[in-house]
Amino acid sequence: MPEGISPFASYAMALAAVYALLVMVFVQSLVAAVAHRAQKSYVPGVVDEALGPESFVFRSHRTFMNSIENVPFMLGLILLAVMTGFDAWWLSLLSWVYVGGRLAHMITYYLVATRKNPSLRSYFFILAILAQLLLMVMLGVSWL
Template identity: 45%
Template sequence: MTELSLTVYFAFYAYLIMLLIQWLVATVSKAKRAGAIPGKLEPELSHESFTFRAHRTFMNTLENSPLFVGTILLAFTLNLTSGVFAVCVWVYVVARVIHMVLYYAIATEKNPSPRSYFFLIGLVSNITMLVLVGIRLLY
């Protein structure tokens, strides 16, 4: 295992830890609500509610996970050890962490919100990773 691939493994591990933290925060936040029903969020909740924001943070990460996880796993399979790829993985993970923190901290329905910029940074990073995997497939 190269130092570069170890860096990517650590980034992927950090992403999985972040996902676990989001799940725990969303679950505990919801469970603390009076009359909480498992699997059901009150429809009147919106961005002013931390429970809503924690739930949406976790759901947004889940919605974006298949592309990221699939790209990473394909890169691992292809033994892609590009420095650019490693940087993109870390940029994606850091952008998702900042997105999470901003979603927890800022109750706004304004669009774009500050978290939107980090969502876009993560998206561009993921698209770049996917392109790098495609190039690796061709060569």
Template identity: 40%
Template structure:
């Protein structure tokens, strides 16, 4: 295995660990509440509630996972190895980790919030990864 492939695989593994961590935090914080109902979150909750923020952090990551996971697994499947691609995976994962941390600690209804910038960094990294894959087929 090349260093580039190892780096890309490691970044993807870190992403999966982050997803597991978010799921655990959202599940445990909600389950600790009195009268917690599995699969339901109190509709009256908002950003002032950590339970709401933990739930939204996890779901926001899930909403963005399809494109990221699909892009990365497609690259792995065709054995695409590029240092720039691996860097983009790390940028995406790092941006999502900062997004997660900011969502946990900042209770704001303001838009854009500081986490929005890290969402955009991750989105741009994903777009670059898709572009790199597309260029592989052109050249």
């Protein structure tokens, strides 16, 4: 490798997707914290169980919690892919599809208050999960 070029240079787009994903989750945490603190009966760390999708406090909290539940697995797959020399083009594509799905999920969850299932946000959730599943399968197959 030429001097001054990082061994991770071929993964620059995938790593940029990781950065975007981390920024998005950070923003979600801030939005949820601000929404939570704006309530009249604010108790730190407690979201009223009576709240539903009609409440932005509920939606912002669930958006953040959903990311906390799902994003670490994708970060683990991306890390594993980089460490094993997985194809950089596919990793970048699938990482950005995942980020796009998560971003669209976040925006629709913030803007659309519904109890309907599947809702519009569900389709974006599925898009992200499919990108994750495809990466997991392709990564596994690459070891065969």
